Amino acid sequence: GSPNTSGKYAVIGYYMLGPDEINKYPAVDFPVSNISPEKAKMLTHINYAFIGINDKGQCDLLKGANEQKSAEVFQLLTNLKQYNANLKLMFSVGGWAFSNDASPTANRFRDAASTPAARTEFARSCIAFMKKHGFDGVDLDWEYPRKQDANNFVALLKEFRTQINQAEKTSQSDYQLTIAGAGGAFFMSRYYHLLDKVVEPLDYINLMTYDFNGPWQGVTKTNFHAHLYGAKDEPKFYNALREVQFNPPKSWEEITKLFPSPFALTADAAVKQHLIMKVPRNKLVMGVPFYGRAFRKAGTDNYGLYQTFNTQKGDPYRGDPTWLVGCDKCVERNEPRIATYADIKKMLAGGFGYKRHFHSEAKAPWLHNAKHNLFVTYDDKESMKYKTDYIKQEKLAGVMFWHLGQDDQESTLLKSLHNGLNKK
Numbered sequence: 001g002s003p004n005t006s007g008k009y010a011v012i013g014y015y016m017l018g019p020d021e022i023n024k025y026p027a028v029d030f031p032v033s034n035i036s037p038e039k040a041k042m043l044t045h046i047n048y049a050f051i052g053i054n055d056k057g058q059c060d061l062l063k064g065a066n067e068q069k070s071a072e073v074f075q076l077l078t079n080l081k082q083y084n085a086n087l088k089l090m091f092s093v094g095g096w097a098f099s100n101d102a103s104p105t106a107n108r109f110r111d112a113a114s115t116p117a118a119r120t121e122f123a124r125s126c127i128a129f130m131k132k133h134g135f136d137g138v139d140l141d142w143e144y145p146r147k148q149d150a151n152n153f154v155a156l157l158k159e160f161r162t163q164i165n166q167a168e169k170t171s172q173s174d175y176q177l178t179i180a181g182a183g184g185a186f187f188m189s190r191y192y193h194l195l196d197k198v199v200e201p202l203d204y205i206n207l208m209t210y211d212f213n214g215p216w217q218g219v220t221k222t223n224f225h226a227h228l229y230g231a232k233d234e235p236k237f238y239n240a241l242r243e244v245q246f247n248p249p250k251s252w253e254e255i256t257k258l259f260p261s262p263f264a265l266t267a268d269a270a271v272k273q274h275l276i277m278k279v280p281r282n283k284l285v286m287g288v289p290f291y292g293r294a295f296r297k298a299g300t301d302n303y304g305l306y307q308t309f310n311t312q313k314g315d316p317y318r319g320d321p322t323w324l325v326g327c328d329k330c331v332e333r334n335e336p337r338i339a340t341y342a343d344i345k346k347m348l349a350g351g352f353g354y355k356r357h358f359h360s361e362a363k364a365p366w367l368h369n370a371k372h373n374l375f376v377t378y379d380d381k382e383s384m385k386y387k388t389d390y391i392k393q394e395k396l397a398g399v400m401f402w403h404l405g406q407d408d409q410e411s412t413l414l415k416s417l418h419n420g421l422n423k424k
C-alpha cells in the first residue's frame with residue numbers, strides 16, 4: 001500500500017521483547033497493556049522486534065521464543081487496533097544483534113537474499129507469518145548488507161514488493177514494506193550507489209539516525225549519539241560516501257562537493273545524503289532514540305563533551321555493571337552503557353551529581369557527572385521539538401523511535417513527537 005495517505009505524519013514505535021521475556025510474559029518491564037488507548041492513538045505503526053530467519057531461510061521466531069506465548073503477544077498487539085483503526089502492526093526481521101557482521105547468524109540474511117529461489121521462499125514465509133498473526137506488513141532490519149550483498153538486497157526488496165502486492169489483491173488488505181536504513185555514512189556507503197533502487201519497492205525507509213557514537217572502534221571522544229545538527233568544534237569523521245562507485249560515475253569535483261569530508265555524523269547529514277540520491281521525502285522517516293548512551297571515565301573538561309573516555313567495548317557487556325550511578329535498571333539489565341529515558345529522568349532527579357547541558361548548535365542535551373566522570377548523550381522533549389520541526393520543514397514522512405518501553409510513565413517523549421508533528 002502507499003505511504004500513509006491519512007496525510008498525517010508516520011509515528012513508528014518499536015515494541016521490543018527478547019525471547020526470555022516472551023517466555024515469562026507478562027512478567028516483563030513493559031507488557032503490551034502499558035500501551036494505553038491514549039498511546040495507541042498517538043502511533044501510526046508499531047514494529048514488533050524482533051523476528052529471526054531460521055536455518056531454512058524463512059521468517060521465524062527467534063531461537064528459544066515459545067510459539068504459544070509469542071502468538072499471545074501478537075494477539076495483544078493486534079488487539080490495540082480497537083483503540084486506533086489506522087494503527088498498523090509490523091514485525092521487524094533481524095536487528096543489530098541478529099544481523100551485524102560479527103553475529104553468529106550474520107549469514108541468514110545474506111543466504112536468504114542470495115538466489116531467486118531463496119528470495120522467493122524467504123518472502124513467501126514472511127508474508128505467511130504476517131497473515132497468520134494478523135500483522136499489516138514487514139519491516140526488514142538487515143544491519144547491514146555488505147557491498148557484495150547490495151544487488152541481492154535490491155532483488156530481495158523487489159521480491160517482497162511483488163509478493164506483498166499479490167497478497168493485497170487476494171485479501172483486499174493494505175500491507176506495507178519498510179526497512180531500517182543506516183543513519184551513518186560508514187554503513188550507508190555499502191548500498192548507497194543503489195539507494196534509489198532500494199527505496200523504490202518500500203513504503204518507508206526508517207533511518208537509524210542514532211548510535212552515531214558509542215563504545216566501539218573508531219570512536220575515541222565522547223559525543224552525541226543522535227544529534228540533529230553538527231557543531232563546529234565536534235570530532236569529525238571521514239566521509240565513506242566518497243568511496244562509493246556511482247553509476248554513472250560522478251566527477252571528483254561533484255563527489256567532494258556532495259560529500260564534505262571530514263564531516264559531523266548527524267541526523268541532518270543522513271537525511272541530506274538520502275535526498276541527494278532522490279529518495280522521495282514522503283518515504284523518508286527519521287529515527288530517534290528513547291534511550292541514551294553512557295560513557296565511562298570521561299574527561300571533565302568542557303563538561304565531559306568531546307573528551308576521551310574508557311568504556312568497555314563489545315556485546316554482550318562483560319564489565320562492571322554498576323558504574324552508571326543512579327541507573328538501577330542498568331545493573332538488572334547488565335548494560336550500564338545504555339540508559340532509557342525513564343532511567344535518565346531518575347538519574348537527573350536523584351541527587352547523584354548529574355548536571356544537564358544543552359548544545360545550542362547540535363540541539364542536543366547531555367548529562368555530565370564530574371564526580372564520577374560520566375557523560376550521557378540522549379534525547380528529551382527539547383531536542384525532540386527541534387527534530388519534529390525539522391521533519392515538518394523538510395516535509396519528511398514522519399518519525400520512528402526505539403523503543404516504546406524506554407519512555408517514562410507519562411509518555412513524555414511519545415507526546416513530544418505526537419504534539420510536535422500534529423500541533424502547530
Ligand SMILES: Cc1cccn2c(=O)c3cc(C(=O)N[C@@H](C)c4cccnc4)c(N)nc3nc12
Pocket residue numbers: 095096097141143180208210211214215216217314315402
Ligand atoms: C559495536 C558497534 C559498532 C558500530 C555500530 N553499532 C551499532 O550501531 C549498534 C546498534 C545497536 C542497536 O541495537 N541499536 C538499536 C537502537 C536498534 C534499533 C532498531 C533497529 N536496529 C538497532 C547495538 N545493540 N549495538 C551496536 N553496536 C555497534
